[in-house]
Amino acid sequence: MTDSEIKELIxxxxxxxxxxxxxxxxxIKNDTLIIFMKQKENNLNCALKVPLWDTTGEQSERTxxxxxxxxDRTHLARLIGTKxxxxxxxxxxxxxxxxxxxxxxxxxxxQNKNFEEEMWDIIIQLALGxxxxxxxxxxxxxxxxxxxxGYKEGGKIIWTVSDFEYASQKRSTRSHQSAIEYSSYELxxxxxKKTMQYSQSTDIFGLGVEAFQGFNIEGTHQTLRNMWPGExxxxxxxxxxxxxxxxxxxxxxxxxxxxxLEIKTPDNLTGKNIKDYRYSTIDMxxxxxxxxxxxxxxxxxxxxxxxxxxxxxxxxEQVTNSNKELLSAGDIVKLANAREEFLKEVNNEIGxxxxxxxxxALLKGNPLDNTIRQRWEKDYEFTQGKLRExxxxxxTISSTEFKxxxxxxxxxxxxxxxxxxxxxxxxxxxxxxxKTLVELLPK
Numbered sequence: 001m002t003d004s005e006i007k008e009l010i011x012x013x014x015x016x017x018x019x020x021x022x023x024x025x026x027x028i029k030n031d032t033l034i035i036f037m038k039q040k041e042n043n044l045n046c047a048l049k050v051p052l053w054d055t056t057g058e059q060s061e062r063t064x065x066x067x068x069x070x071x072d073r074t075h076l077a078r079l080i081g082t083k084x085x086x087x088x089x090x091x092x093x094x095x096x097x098x099x100x101x102x103x104x105x106x107x108x109x110x111q112n113k114n115f116e117e118e119m120w121d122i123i124i125q126l127a128l129g130x131x132x133x134x135x136x137x138x139x140x141x142x143x144x145x146x147x148x149x150g151y152k153e154g155g156k157i158i159w160t161v162s163d164f165e166y167a168s169q170k171r172s173t174r175s176h177q178s179a180i181e182y183s184s185y186e187l188x189x190x191x192x193k194k195t196m197q198y199s200q201s202t203d204i205f206g207l208g209v210e211a212f213q214g215f216n217i218e219g220t221h222q223t224l225r226n227m228w229p230g231e232x233x234x235x236x237x238x239x240x241x242x243x244x245x246x247x248x249x250x251x252x253x254x255x256x257x258x259x260x261l262e263i264k265t266p267d268n269l270t271g272k273n274i275k276d277y278r279y280s281t282i283d284m285x286x287x288x289x290x291x292x293x294x295x296x297x298x299x300x301x302x303x304x305x306x307x308x309x310x311x312x313x314x315x316x317e318q319v320t321n322s323n324k325e326l327l328s329a330g331d332i333v334k335l336a337n338a339r340e341e342f343l344k345e346v347n348n349e350i351g352x353x354x355x356x357x358x359x360x361a362l363l364k365g366n367p368l369d370n371t372i373r374q375r376w377e378k379d380y381e382f383t384q385g386k387l388r389e390x391x392x393x394x395x396t397i398s399s400t401e402f403k404x405x406x407x408x409x410x411x412x413x414x415x416x417x418x419x420x421x422x423x424x425x426x427x428x429x430x431x432x433x434x435k436t437l438v439e440l441l442p443k
Contacts, residue, residue, distance in 0.1 A: 003052055007033050009088035010050055017087075020046070028052065036097060039080070045097040046080060050090050057091030060084040064093070066164055069136040075129030077149055077162030095162070098149035102159070102210060105150060109214055116249050119214040120256075122148075123207055124289070125159040130203045131282040133164060140164055143206035145213060201278050204285060208260025212240070215247050215257065237263050256289060 001009075007025070010033060014023060019040055026034035033050040051059055067079050077095055084091035102122070109115050109122075126148055133140050142163055150157040244257050262278040279285040 003028055003031070003033075006052055006088065006090070010090060010092075011035070013087040014048075044080075046094055047097040048085070048092050048094050050087065050092040052090065054091070057084060057086075060091040060093050063164065066133070066136070066138060069138070070132045071135070072128075072132050074158065075125050075160050076132065076164070077160050078151065096151070098160075098162075099152045099157070100150045101146050102148035102150070102214075103145035105157075106145070106214060116215070116253055119211060120253070120289075122157075122159050122214070123211045124286070126161055126210065127207055127282050127286060129159075129161040130207065131286075133161075134200050134203070134282060138164070139200065140203045140206070143203055143210060145210055148210060200281050204260055204279050204282065208257060211257055212244070212261060215249055215253070216243060256285070260285070 007028065011023070011025060014020065014035065014037075020037045021040055022036075022038040024036040026036055028034075031051065031053045033048075033052055035048040035050070037046050037048065038044065039046050054060060061084060064079065064081075064083055067073060067076060068082065070076060077098075080094045080096060085094055086092070105122075109118060126143065130140050130143065140161060143161060147161060147163045149160050149162050151160065152158075240261060241258065244254050244261075247254065247257075249257075259275065259277075259279055262276070279288075
């Protein structure tokens with residue numbers, strides 16, 4: 001049967017349901033039949049959504065399951081009942097009809113004298129809806145303007161997120177470093193045609209898209225849709241960042257907007273400046289927005305890490321002292337050899353640390369509600385004539401289930417963490433810099 005024939009069967013079946021009146025067919029949008037009607041019992045305006053492609057009714061069932069898993073439903077679309085309605089064999093979602101969606105509201109926001117404050121109020125409300133999904137173990141994945149619904153209540157508008165049947169449960173302890181993390185499930189299907197991984201920062205990017213559209217009403221929505229990793233993603237990214245700089249909004253608003261739309265995600269943290277990255281959680285965004293400090297989640301280092309760190313620090317001190325002696329003797333070649341031996345030794349230790357048993361022991365030994373993904377970065381470098389060693393542990397709280405295949409990915413990452421920059425000793429014609437290096441080293 002065609003979609004039109006299925007629609008007629010559903011409407012005929014609905015006409016026989018005496019609970020509803022004023023039935024109005026709104027047509028089929030994105031393979032979903034939309035029907036407006038009124039519930040007789042409480043005189044409530046309703047919207048019925050029937051996904052015609054979902055012949056098993058799985059997605060409609062999933063919508064109700066998700067809403068039941070959430071504790072605070074204030075900023076989630078207002079579903080009616082606890083299970084789908086069935087018409088002509090198709091399961092449907094019944095919800096309270098919203099007064100508007102964000103796309104419809106944007107033009108009036110543009111004319112509002114307090115539009116900046118009002119726009120952030122909307123984003124904060126939507127962020128709270130996303131947060132509740134995250135707390136229930138789901139990633140929303142589809143925060144776009146038509147899915148952000150407003151309900152008028154007592155002279156104000158309560159904003160909610162809807163269409164969360166595509167929300168994914170977090171399945172791994174961390175989102176992959178190579179994950180494609182952007183706003184819309186539909187767009188990812190359209191552009192990549194394959195399954196992707198998601199994290200909480202995926203939803204933060206989507207919220208940033210809505211904020212950008214609100215502040216930039218004339219719009220570059222297609223540009224935002226094209227901020228994908230690939231040959232041209234930096235062009236679109238640079239364009240959007242340039243647009244943000246020119247918006248007629250406060251410096252603080254530009255800062256929050258930039259961080260929400262930042263391409264660099266928390267998966268790529270190096271510990272240099274957290275403000276250069278997208279927020280990793282909704283709570284981090286909300287805390288900073290309301291005047292709190294900028295920080296990564298605080299996680300106490302494990303005993304295993306502390307033991308390895310002490311061992312490294314001891315090695316660093318020994319190598320530094322030996323390098324001082326080599327420098328004083330003017331033996332550049334031996335200095336380079338000593339560096340290589342040191343790096344080999346450190347690499348061996350990292351290899352031991354990232355074995356499957358060690359990683360699992362590390363995760364099980366940490367008494368946190370969520371498991372921990374640890375990110376190390378190790379630099380041993382000569383920069384601006386100074387010798388230093390930095391060991392930086394960044395631990396990011398992620399989801400609850402640990403996958404064995406993650407271990408191999410951790411091992412692969414670790415092999416790229418040691419970097420060495422030695423502009424002095426790799427150039428035989430830099431005696432002047434070499435002499436400066438000797439003078440700058442600690443006595």
